[in-house]
Amino acid sequence: MLASLPAMAGSLEEGFAHPPAEAKPRLRWWWPGAAVSEEELRREVKLMADNGFAGGEIQAMSPNFVTLTPEEKAVVNDYAEPSFFVHVRAAGEAAKALGLSLDYTLGSSWPSGGGVAIPPEKAFTELAMARTEVQGGTAGPIPVEIPKRTRRLGALNFLDARVKAPEFADWGKRLDARARIVAVVAMKGAAPTLNGAAAGPMGFTISPWKDVETPGALDASSRIVLTDRLREDGTLDWTPPPGVWQVFLFKQYASDVGVLGAAGRGPQLILDHMDPTAFAAHAARVGDPLGENPVGIRSTFVDSLELMQDIQWGPQFLGEFRKRRGYDLTPYLPFVVQPGWMQAWDEHWSPPYFNSAGDELAERVRSDYRLTVSDMMIAGFIEPFVAWNHAHGIKAKFQAHGGAFDIIKGYGLADIPETEDLVHDGDPLFMRFARSAAHLYGRPLVSAESLVWKDRAYEVTPDEMRRRVDLLIAGGVNSMILHGMNYRFHASDWPGWHAFQPSPFAGGFSTMFDETNPIWPAVKPLATYIARLQSVMQAGEAMVPVAYFYGRTGYYVGIEDEGAGAQAAEKTFLAGGYDYDRINPDSIAHARIEDRQLVSKGGQRYPVLVLPPLEAIRADTAEKIAAFTKAGLPVLFTDRTPGRDEGLADMKRRDARVKRAVAVALKAGAKIVPADAIAFALRTAAIPANLTFTGDATDLVYVQRRVEGRIVTFLHNRGDAARSVTLALPQAGEVSRWNAMDGSVDPLSSTRGDGTTSMDLIVAPGESALLILDPNGPPLDLGVRQQVGRIVVPAEGWSLKVEGHVARKSYAHDFGQVTLKDWREVPDLAGFAGSATYRRTVSVDAGWLAAGTRVTLDLGQLHDMATVTVNGQILPPAISAPYRVDLSGVLKGGTNDLVVTIANVPQNAMINPKDPTYKKLKPVAAGWTGPVVMEAQR
Structure with missing residues (x-):
């Protein structure tokens, strides 16, 4: 029988019926730079409030593909000038007056940078590589290829009038002045077999690397550093010994890649994300004028980094590498190149350019290199960003994906970790990385840049939005930022400015939450629907049985299975009834064991730790896992145990530490289980499952929480076919199905078993079910209507x-x-x-x-x-x-x-x-x- 839920103050029902402010969604609020008026800002803030939103996220950018008058351009580019911050304060005051709050993007567009605050000396750098094959015995001097700076349409391009002012006339020369030869290295060996093309549209490139068909094999023992043999004319004063030699020349460049679509005065260079002084200069320009505890501002925000570099680098990189990893990277630089690895906009799997012949030395070097990149980006950008926010009395909101670092730690350091649904059409397994970080580091909100479709600027329907919302909830998100609401600009040209409208070159992005969109009346009920779901998903505590180890730097689908992208383990967990979080080495280092459970620094409890098939693991992580096992935590190794340390320095001793730690873990009860038997092994080990499926559960994804003694399960069918299953929940009680669209509840017919409750469900494609199991609830009226x-x-x-x-x-x-x-x-x-x-x-x-x-x-x-x-x-x-x-x-x-x-x-x-x-x-x-x-x- 359909009925309204009773409104009980402070209860789950009350939050569902009347969602609190924090449970309401927010809107990404696109501003055309500083071309806004306080009157219109106040009107649009009220529009947010009237339509069920908790606030907006200010994203100032240069209006794309819109014809602007010179006067409009000037006002747009008043971004980060005093008049702009007057507008931000007015918007914040309007939000506070209506019980809303705003997030503020710390910079115009992305990546971070721009203006006179980031001159050539603080721009980010990259390492370029060129290779010359030389036959042994060739008499020197030998001409070698010098790598050129990869041609990209950068911040100093001739199309941008802002760079033509006299005060910037020498910026090109200052960028060039930062170029330097870093190393010339020779090794004996064969070249790789490459495929694909690296060139991009109009001769510009995102990355210069072609994918690899067969890696080249280098004899690492033959390595020779020849940097001091390079002559000014570009020849190498060297006669190689017998054999085929590969000569590598590495050159550092300051990149002129610009902040995409940035508003503001002057050139728009991207800051060096490994240099905390560059961040400080940037924050002084775009953030400090907000003042401390800015009115109406909840947080500042940094979008996914999307840095385009040949090889991730910083001027101090070699020194930092030696200090952090214990050896000189220079002789091993040829091994670091692997196409697709955190390649901006095109992350994918490719084998590396070169391996070391006969051993895993090259893989050890790459692991050390990536860990150093991660360490330096976290220390140079993420930690200063978080600290700056806290010093100003506001929170830090950050998208860690798209960065060449430990993304779980990157998410977790922020007060509000934020994922996005543009990745693989809202992949809920990818979105679990942000949720994992929230659980591991104790962050209550899991934010998401939401409802984004590529090449569909004007055609996404409310029904598709609702389905995507459900997919986000099933991915662990509980605080959505809808993308997005456009400031009313050029409104006379219907439907007005849309920040990601199509162009002759691209199809744009959705969604256009504007009053000029005919489906605008759907926005308020959609916001209410989201708020009801989020009110439930922000309550209580998450039930996640499995901590699943993730030790990689960065992430893309396929990074763990050499490009297959099968996500086999994650799907096996869910199909077997076990939700999971990915746990990184940093979280393992700070975790403890209580009552045979792993307890993270943030307080999340996991009854089991599972490791994927690993060749190597850091010795200190292996030793911590061994200690966990001795303390009673069930630990499962999938297929095999790691046999060595990841790094190169002192590798014999560190490899021995890994082997000892694994032996200790196995002796204490850790198990090695086949990948296809992992769910069976979990049940055999008496690990409590979230639920049990009977029937075809393909494409069913879910999250589960314990709230006020009740079990809340949100189940979504992400597939194209209906799924008919019998679902058993891990407690006896009465089950009801809550409808977030109208706020009603429908009792379900269920059967109590031995500590379980079972029910039959048919879940249509795109359909979801919010199930509440109450162990103490009275019998529900299951009267059948005629x-x-x-x-x-x-x-x-x-x-x-x-x-x-x-x-x-x-x-x-x-x-x-x-x-x-x-x-x-x-x-x-x-x-x-x-x-x-x-x-x-x-x-x-x-x-x-x-x-x-x-x-x-x-x-x-x-x-x-x-x-x-x-x-x-x-x-x-x-x-x-x-x-x-x-x-x-x-x-x-x-x-x-x-x-x-x-x-x-x-x-x-x-x-x-x-x-x-x-x-x-x-x-x-x-x-x-x-x-x-x-x-x-x-």
Whole structure:
């Protein structure tokens, strides 16, 4: 029986019925630089409040692909000037007055940098490599290739008028002055076999490396450092011994890559993320003017780093490497290049360019190199960023993915770790990295840049948004930032400025949460839906049985299985009923064992530690795991145990430490289990599962929490086929299914077993179930409703009026009597976007109105949302399939006036075959086809 949940102060029910502010979603708020007015800012803040949002995230950028007057350009580029901070303060004050708060991006666009604060001397650097093959016995001097700076459209490009001011005339020379030869190294061996092309559009590149088919093999014992033999004319004063030699020349460059789409005065160089003084200079420009405890500001934010470098580098790198790793990297530099490894925008698996012949020396060097990159970026950027925020009385919000460092630690150092759903269409397994960090480091919120689709700037529907929201929740997110709301700019050119609108070169990004979007009425119910779910997911404590080791630097799907991207272990855990967090070495170093459970620094408890198949692990991590095992923690090694340390320095002694630690762990009870038997091994070890599936659980993902003694399970079907399963929860009790769209609850039929509760579920594609198991709950009323009446409303006989746009021009028309159909079949509506009002009368039997009768209107298939009005009373919008509306209490016996307003996405009205920006857009389904059915149940 459907009923409203009782409102109990402070209870889970109260939060669900009336979500607190922190549970409400936020909007990424795109500003066209400083071209904003305080009046409009206050209006838009109120718009956020009125539509169910907790606030916004200020993202100032230069409006892309918009024709600006010189006066507009000047105001846009007042970003980070005093007038800009006046606007930020006004927005913050408006937010606070309405009970909202704002996040503020610490810099215009990304990566961080820009303005006079980041001159060439503080710009980030990269290492370039060139290789020359030489036959032994060739008499010197030998001409060798000198690497050039990779050609990218940078901050000093001729198209940017800001760099032409006289005070920046010498910046190009100052960038060039930072170039220096770092090393010339020769080794005997063979060249790699490469495939693919490195060049990008218009001759510019993201990365110069081609993927590797077969790595070259180098004899590391033959290594020779020849840096002092390089002549000024680019020849090498050296005659190689017999054999085939590879000569490598490494040159450091200061990169002129610019901050993408940045507003502000002067050039927009990216800061050196390994230099804390560069961060300090940047923060002084874009953050210090906020002052301490800025009104209405909750946090500052840094987006995913997306640094484009040939080889990640810093001017002090060799010295830091020697200090941190205990040896000189110079002779081993040829081994560090591996295409795809944290390659901005294109992270993927490729073998390295070179391995060491006959041993794992090259892999040890790469491990040490990556760990040093991680250490230096954390010390040079992330830790100063967090410290700066805390010194100013605000929180730090950070996206750690896309960075060449320990991303779990990167997320965890921030007060609010933030993931995003653009990665592999909202991959919930990827999003678990941010959730893992939150659990390990004690962060209550898991934020996400949400509802982003590539090449779909104008066509994402509310139903797709709801499905993506569910996927985010199933990925462990409990605090969404919707991408995004555009400041009202150039609004007369419908639909106005969209920060990621299409261009002749790219399809743009969604989503456009603007009043000019015809589906804007769906925003408030969507925000309410999110808030209800997040109120539950922010309550209580997470139930995560498995800590699954992750020792890599950076992340991309496929990093652990050489590009296969199968995510086999993660899927096996979930299919077996076990949720998991990824645990990094830093968290292991700070964890403790209590009652045979691993307890993280942040307080999360894990009954088991599982390690993936590993060749190597750091000795101190292995020893800590051995100590855990001796203290009673169940530890499982998948397929094999690690046999050595990861690093090169003092490797014999450190390898021996790893072997001893593994032996100690096995003697204390650790097990080696096959990968395909991991779920069975967990159950055999009596590790408590989240749930048990009977039936095909493919594509089902879930999260679980314990709240007020109850077990909350959120289950989502991310696949394209329905799943029918029997689900057993790990406690006996009564189960109800909560509906976050309307705030109602539906008792479920379940069976109590020996400490479990089982129920049958059919989960449609894209559908989710929020299940609450109450061990102390009274028996629920499972009364079955019977149909007492049904009307199929004809597709013919509707009157239709529309108002909106065609070809981006205003359009309104009265079509008179029509039949329901896809608007693409109606010539006058094929290019229409807007709202269409359908009207007719429907006769209802007075017997339907008896007490206890529920009448629903099933609208059938429609695109993309509907608002139903009955006898002048407007009902809550239907924004997601199945499009059903509860008519109980608004009908009367006899004739009823029925109005259905359909709104569609802007896409069809944006198409223009003659415009290079919009000619690539394709028509999408629109309108209303039904069938329309009214049904009464009692």
